[in-house]
Amino acid sequence: MRLARPLENLIDQLLKLPTIGPKTAQRLALYILKMPENEARQIAQAIIDAREKVAPCSTCGMLTDVDPCAICQDQGRDQRLLCVTEETSDVIALERTGFRGRYFVLNKNFHLMDGFNLDDLHLAPLIDQLASGKVQEMVLALNPDIDGEVLSRYLADLARPYQVRVTRLAHGLPVGGDIEFADEITLRRALEGRHDVQP
């Protein structure tokens, strides 16, 4: 049996998305065909609206519908602390911790292994901020993988002329994690980062 072509096409389109396999794509497509028509249209319209109205902030690179973004406009934030992340989703996670500095989002869309050009990163707005003299510390919140290592060194070099302290997030055991099951690199980092127990 051949599926209706527009249904087949919808399944193919949904398969482009991460975490969606063939079974889920079929289930979602059939669900979309069964839900009220206006609700299905709202999903399509939300995709179009998001693409039309959301873009990286020209100052910090975070995805936003106002430019500069709400965080860049917020005068109550600590201007001395600049946190560099790979993605807007990392900012969302960091905001939940109560961090109230500012951000610079790299919008990194390559993997080191695939070969990439660091010039593609559009770092000019970051350099402007480092050169402004307001930033005292640049916190590198990059993923603990090879790309994160390479980028961290590259960004640390970039910051050197501007007398900005460069720090990185601590590595170690995740809270609730079990030493027995920690991989050796994480455990080595946890040992290197050991600190005094507060009395």
Added chain:
Amino acid sequence: MRLARPLENLIDQLLKLPTIGPKTAQRLALYILKMPENEARQIAQAIIDAREKVAPCSTCGMLTDVDPCAICQDQGRDQRLLCVTEETSDVIALERTGFRGRYFVLNKNFHLMDGFNLDDLHLAPLIDQLASGKVQEMVLALNPDIDGEVLSRYLADLARPYQVRVTRLAHGLPVGGDIEFADEITLRRALEGRHDVQP
């Protein structure tokens, strides 16, 4: 931090879909914002096209973009065998088994528990087929739950005037299933349905 409103809206829209939780919705939304613009538009357009061009077949109820659907038009199918399913997705599964009769899809969008009216099922095309005299056997391929039980009895009653044999899919242990872990209802059905071992 407030997310960009169109991004927040896209996350809310994706949350309407089954199997999509808040974390996946955020991940999908951010992915959609990062993928090439025309690919994102293709997803939106596929939703709109599917809703505009796909509808239940007027003969069998299966979701199709041509009416009558390809299966109803297929003269090579056994017209004597009519298989009743709840959803188009069940037809897709049954086609994979090599079944080459015809179908009637109920497009059941209610649960017995929520209270429903059997008149909502649009059974007129099914009655037409039973009355045509071509159908010799109606195979009920309904889910093994309370709704499936009630519907099976209802449909068997419906077929009685037409001298059509009414059968149901066998219940029993799933292939590869373990007796130890089978629930008691499945195991009881497997016992009831026991058959002679072929020599």
